[in-house]
Amino acid sequence: MIQHLVKYFSIHGRLVLPGIGSLVAETKPAELEFVEKTLHAPQYNIIFVHDSPNDEKINTFLSYEMKVTAADAAAGFREFMHHLSAKLQAGTVYPIPGLGILSGNGLGYHFRQSETLHTIYTAVTAGKIIRQNAPHSVRVGEDHRTSSEMQELLQAETTASRWWIGAVILGVIGVSAVLYYYLTK
Numbered sequence: 001m002i003q004h005l006v007k008y009f010s011i012h013g014r015l016v017l018p019g020i021g022s023l024v025a026e027t028k029p030a031e032l033e034f035v036e037k038t039l040h041a042p043q044y045n046i047i048f049v050h051d052s053p054n055d056e057k058i059n060t061f062l063s064y065e066m067k068v069t070a071a072d073a074a075a076g077f078r079e080f081m082h083h084l085s086a087k088l089q090a091g092t093v094y095p096i097p098g099l100g101i102l103s104g105n106g107l108g109y110h111f112r113q114s115e116t117l118h119t120i121y122t123a124v125t126a127g128k129i130i131r132q133n134a135p136h137s138v139r140v141g142e143d144h145r146t147s148s149e150m151q152e153l154l155q156a157e158t159t160a161s162r163w164w165i166g167a168v169i170l171g172v173i174g175v176s177a178v179l180y181y182y183l184t185k
Contacts, residue, residue, distance in 0.1 A: 001080045004065045006098055008058060016055040018078075019085055020109050021048055023099065039124050046099055048111035 009015040013025035028043040063073035087094055088104030095101050100113040136147050145153075 001062075001076065002096065004062055005058075006096060007065070008061050009099065012057070014055070016053065016058065017084070017102075018054065018081055020081070020088070020102070020104070021050045021111075022053075023047070023096075023111065024049055037125055037127055041124075046111070046113045048109070050108065 005015055009023060009025070015023040017023070024047045026045045026047050028045070030042045031040045032038075033040070059070050059074040059077065062068075062077055063070040066073055066076070068076070084094060084102075085104075088102065088109060089106065091105055093101050093103040098114065100111055103110050103112070134147075138145050138147055138150050140150065
């Protein structure tokens, strides 16, 4: 039964244990530390809430997973919860695989999250990768072109923009001709 409940929790992010409380998944999003160039994975915390509103979807889920009728699944879940509640009242701890440890005494119930959730995903280096001569699509105005087409086009424009060299040479020749004419007369 517990493996089905863990699967339900992983899918829905919430597990209601009637008479005990609810386990709720809380996600802290991934963080990027720009200065250190590090990407920290999202962190998942499981919060134990003492109030437990009924969850009717769990019986449908259990009947599908265990391939029994909804009534049989509901009866099996009630029996499991009664057995779990009795164990916790007796002071024993109940490990929930992959999530943590549920414990209880005469005063109430407590949940301690497993540390494996925080150690599964570690921080990674977030460096910029520059690949020279890697073809990719570029949008230019309304057109889509490849990076190699754009490099050829840009190189052709730089070679065609040397018209001013001829103009400067002709200007220098013209100015020197005018100066020669006035200086010799």
